[in-house]
Amino acid sequence: MLHIKCPHCGMRSQNEFSYGGDATIKRPELGKEISDQDWDNFVYNRKSLKGKHWELWQHISGCRQWIKVERDTATHEIFNTLKATEDIS
Amino acid sequence: MTQSFRLENVGLINRKNKISFKFNGKTYYGFEGDTLASALLANGVHLIGRSFKYHRPRGFFGAGVDEPYAIVQLYRNGETEPNVKATEQELFEGLEATSVNCWPSVNFDIGAINNFLKIFLPAGFYYKTFMWPKSFWYKVYEPFIRKAAGLGVASIKHDKERYEHKYEYCDLLIAGSGPSGLASAYAAAKNGARVILAEDKARFGGTLLTSEVNIGNKSGKEWADGVISELKEMPNVTVKNRSQVFGYYDHNMLVMSERISDHLSKTKKFHPKQRLWYIRAKEVLISSGSIERPIVFGNNDTPGVMLSSAAKEYLKVYGVLVGKNPLIFTNNDSGYETAIEFKKNGINPAILDSRKDPHSEIIEEAKNLKIDIKFSYVVVAAKGYKKVKSADIAKISDNKEQLGKIENIKCDCICVSGFWTPTIHLASQSGNKTKFNEDIDAFVPGTSKQKEKTLGAANGVYNLDETLKSSFEAGHELSKKITNNDNKVSFPNVVEKKSTSHDKFWCVPLPDGKNYKRFLDFQNDVAVSDVEIALKEGYRSIEHVKRYTTLGMATDQGKTSNLNGLQLVSKIENKVVPNVGHTTFRPPYTPVSIGAIVGREVGKHSKPTRKSPMHLWHKKNNAVFIDAGVWLRPRYYKQGDENLFEGSKREAKNVRTNVGVCDVTTLGKIDIKGPDAAELLNRVYTNAWLKLPVGKARYGVMLREDGIVMDDGTTTRISENHYHMTTTTAQAANVLSHLEYYLQLVWPELNVNVVSTTEQWAGAAIAGPKSRELLQKLFPNFDVSNEGLPFMGYIEGDLFGVKARIFRISFSGELAYEVNVESDNGNFMWEKIIEVGQEFKIQPYGTEALSVLRIEMGHVAGSELDGRTIPYDNSLEGLLSKKKDFIGKRSLTRKAFTAEDRQKVVGVVPLDKKTSIPEGSHLVKDSNAPLPNPKLGYISASCWSVEHDNPFSLAILKDGKNMIGKKLFVMSPLKNKIIPVEIVSSHYVDPKGERVRS
Incomplete structure (x- = not known):
């Protein structure tokens, strides 16, 4: 079970969180024209990375905040966690 | 039975507390502090079970978690447990245990015939033998394997332990x-x-x-x-x-x-x-x-052959002699420690050391104690069937390949040490x-x-x-x-005997003309010859060899066998061990009981149970409950002997003719506040929300980004910046997360707060032609006329002193209202509705009647909004705003979603108006078409229409738009049914929706 540092609550066990996928995907702006390919990339196409991966988790049984977590998908090492409003550097 | 192998004054057991126990029905005695293994050994019992494959006699091999043999069925306090290691099970008064994998008894075991058929049971035997004929699998092979598999029997009783x-x-x-x-x-x-x-x-x-x-x-x-x-x-x-x-x-x-x-x-x-x-x-x-490693030699699985460290532990901890004429077979100094302990307790051991001329403090000590030591000697084979009686021994050449003349020496146990893992x-x-x-x-x-x-x-x-x-x-x-x-602690002075290096020798060669089984894995009966066959047949990866031969796959997970297996593979393959590699170590290290893994989450506690504030009333009034997610909801309220079908029909009919009341507390409720609340709704719902006036409700559909319908429900504008959203029971948690996702990550600029209020409000749906009359009596001081509270209207009322929210919304398709009060007042509200409703012949209705009502009305619900359908499929395309963008809109332009013959919800009626249609059945054009019969659609929900008094179903059907009036077949191979049907509109009752507005 992973140990995730919620930027709002501190270290918490994985079972308090739910996973939310790639954190680097930006939703296209509402009302803007977008090509089929770009839309597909947003909705479906994800890289299945081995290694460092910024991803979203929601602290569902805690503060209910969505957070950004930098995790190694192979080793599960967590390098960094950010609030939803903080930018990935 | 006396404990004739128990030493006096040695060991850590409590001799003041004598304990009686039973093994295979016979009573023995041991002491407090014994394990079942040490107590049996104290009584001279060495035959404990039969081996897995060949049913060879099994004794004790170790004294702890590494034990491959001594697995018993344990009986304790009226419960039974399989797969218990006798070496780990501590003795208690009244303990009972039996052997496993033997029939009719451990002494005379029919399965032992496998031992003589062993030539026919080589590596991969199961894979090779049970292949053909195919028809034999189900009736002959499978039951045979099932019977032969496993060590012990799991209890099928409820485990009363916590x-x-x-x-x-x-x-x-x-x-x-x-x-x-x-x-x-x-x-x-x-x-x-x-x-x-x-x-x-x-x-x-x-x-x-x-x-x-x-x-x-x-x-x-x-x-x-x-x-x-x-x-x-x-x-x-x-x-x-x-x-x-x-x-x-x-x-x-x-x-x-x-x-x-x-x-x-x-x-x-x-x-x-x-x-x-x-x-x-x-x-x-x-x-x-x-864990001490065994040395591999002929018949090295005979009871009485055990690890030398185990023999020492039985002696020093339990005061038990594993034999009175022990033979120690070692390739290192550890065997000497065991021999010295025997000697100190008046037993004369003999040592066979595979090394030629080792020198160390401890070897000197053994020599000084006049222990008989033979260097460059090995055990070739153990002799004896149910217990070691003697050993064939021989001198071994320096290259460890040639054996000298075989000699036989008497012994009653062989303590083996092949160094440590x-x-x-x-x-x-x-x-x-x-x-x-x-x-x-x-x-x-x-x-x-x-x-x-x-x-x-x-x-x-x-x-x-x-x-x-x-x-x-x-x-x-x-x-x-x-x-x-x-703070450092001082380091104590240590005195120990120095030892010398071990001999890298792990397997005794077979003497000419002999074909002894030399076992590597003692629990799964894997011998040297099995691994040799596997490699001959082309298995190379150690992971494959393991699975083909089952080496290291038993409940002991090869604690005593893995390294010797690797040594053998590396020798045959001419590789060094590290290049062969080892198989993966996975948890658990030792078996863990299912009870411990499950913990307190058993039965009712396996998931939380949520009950509405009206639960006790439902119970008192004969509600038959059904799980709806984690909620318990009344399915119907049983009257007399009626069954589900009869009860739900009565309840639904009463809604259509009089008035009914349904507990809708379980619906998800989300409170939405903030100046940008309308903007949020406008973005997440497919229809327009910016102009909804205060005091009005609206039905909305939410999509996922991929265009699939996520949820539906009504949202009501309570005040300028305050909305009350309802979701389906099942999606309540997901919708909240969905809203939080967009608010926190995508549109942080929106000034809106969302919070779940599902448990704060108790809800009752009042539905039926007489619902307005009832409502007027419940709220005499409020105007609930069609003008005062029109369809999709909302007012705040006072229910005999209790603050209430009244929504004019309908799921049943009848004139209907939903009343919400704070949860604590839920039961009060419910009882008042029932009480006041008596004159209108009110009846409570459950989820089954609720389904009947919505199905015949053609209202889509969870069985249509199943995560595979888009708004068009559910005839919800009228709710898609053309003027604004919303979540998931862009996906709706995808080719498949706009196809001319796109699937759509339709109604299905059997031609005979009698035969009920099983849910999940397929719709086909020709019931006699060759398989696979092309599927045109599927039945999503079925009911008995109370309005038309015949079966009616909803289906998602390809090109549903143009299929109305066509005749098709419903096929259910599961129920063995073929039903000719007609496709009709999904709105089977009140297609114009006049009742809800009446």
Whole structure:
């Protein structure tokens, strides 16, 4: 079970969180024209990375905040966690 | 029966407490502090079971977790448990155990015929034999394998014992209380660290209980006792015996199973049987020690052949002789320690040492004690069937390939030592890359991945002085890192005998003309010849060899067999062992009972049960409940003998003719507040929300980004910046997360707050032509006329002094209202509605009637909004705004979603107007078409229409738009039904929707 540092609550066990996928995907702006390919990339196409991966988790049984977590998908090492409003550097 | 193999005055057992127990129906006696194994051995019982494949007699091989043979069926306090190791099970008064894998008895076992058929049972036997004929699989092979498989029988009774889970945090978790565990725990604890020290056995001390050493002028055991009693007094230390750390998971999470009551006749009141600990440790020290390796020779599975360390443990801890004429077969100095212990207790052992001319302190001691030692000698084969009677021995050449003349010597046990294998399971589970240590011929932990360090024998260090020094240091260093303290404990003086190196010899060659079985894996009956066949047949990867031969796959997971298996593969393949590699170590290290894993989450407690505030009323009024997610909802209210069909029909009919009331508390409710609330709704719902006036509700559909319908429900504008959203019962949690996702990550600029209020409001739906009259009586001072409270209107009312929210919304398609009050007032509201409703012939209705009403109205619900359909499929395309963008809109332009013959919801009526249509059936054009019959659609929901009094179903049908009026077939191979049907509009009742507006 992973140990995730919620930027709002501190270290918490994985079972308090739910996973939310790639954190680097930006939703296209509402009302803007977008090509089929770009839309597909947003909705479906994800890289299945081995290694460092910024991803979203929601602290569902805690503060209910969505957070950004930098995790190694192979080793599960967590390098960094950010609030939803903080930018990935 | 006397304990004729029990020594006087030796051992750590409590002779004052004699304990009676039964094995295979016969009564024996042992002492408090015995294991079942030691007590049986004290009584001279060596035949304990039959082997898995050949049904060969099985005795005891070890004295702890590594035991491959002595697995019994245990009976305790009216319960039975399989797969219990006699070497781990402590004796208690009244213990009963039986042998497994033998019939009719362990002494005369029919299955032993396999032993004579062994030539027909080679590696991969199952794969080769049970292939053909195909028809034999189901009736002949499968039952045969099922009967032959497994060791023991699981109880099918409900387990009355209680099991608990516990979460714990610590600075240092130390697994194993041998010398390294004690030293590191002591050093860390004295330096202020929070320490958990776990020991699998009942007694702390590990090898210190059996080795002749001196620490700080005390015997090993005295020193261990002293350290433990000091640790137990320290507030920062938790010391646990009977506790196996069996799994090392991510982020230094370890799981330990504590056997709290297994050693007692009966679990004490309010105590659990076992407790599972989830421990998050800052640092982990693995001091799990080593397991002695066997040497492979002919018939090395005969009862009486056992590990030399086990023989020593039985003697020193339990005062039990495993034999009175022991033969020690060793390739290292450890065997001598066992021989010396025998000698000291008046028994004359003989030693066969495969080494030619070794010299060390301990060998000198054995020589001085006049122990008979033969160097360059090996056991070729054990003789005897149910018990060792003698041994064929021979001199072996220096290259270990030629045997001299076979001699036979009498003996009643053979104690084998093939050196030691570090227990690296936990380290390996943690992700540690293990490395091969040539000096000890075994793998040891290498580079750490997590915060873990392995000490002492588990790290391949077999010298007490070095072990203690490095362990004190590790305990100190790690605790210093955490506590910033620097309190050092003084290092005790250590006296131990020096030993010399072992002989890299692990398998005795077969003598000419002999074809002895030489076993590698003792629990799964895997012999040298099986591995040879596997390699001949082309298996190369050790993982494949393992699975083909089942080497190391038994419940002991090859604790005594893995390395010898690797040695054999590397020898045949002409590779070095590290290049063969080892199979993956996976948790659990030892079997863990299902009860412990499940913990308290049993039966009703397996998931939370949510009940509405009106639950007791429902119960009192004969509600038959159904699980709706975690909620319990009334399915129907049973009257007399009526069944579900009759009851729901009555309830639904009453809604259509009079008035009914349904508990809708379970609907998800989300309170939305803020100046941008309307904007949020406008973005997440497909229809327009910006112009919804205060006091009005609107139906909305929410999509996922991929265009699939996520949920539907109504949202009401309570005040300028305040909305009340409802969701379906099932999607309540997901919708809240969905809204939070967009608010927190995508549109943080929106000034809106969302919070779940599902449990804050109790809800009652009042539906039926007489619902307005009822409502007027409930709220006499409020205008609930069609003008005062029009369809989709909302007012706040006062229900006999209780604040209420009244929504004019309808799921049943009738004139209907939904009344919400604060949960605490839910029951009051419900009783008032029933009471006042009597004159209108009100009846409560459950989820089944609710379904009937919505299906015949053609209202889509969970069975249509199943995560595979878009708005068009559900005839919700009218709710798609063309003027604005919303979540998921862009996806709706995808080709498949806009296809001319796109699937759509339709109604289905059987031509005979009688035959009920099973849900999940397929719709086809031609019922006689060859298989696979092209499927045009599927039945999503079925009911008996109370309005038309015939069966009616909803279906999602290809090109549904143009299929109305067509005749098709419903096919249900599951129910063996073919039903000719007509496709009709999904709105089977009141297609214009006049009733809800009446």
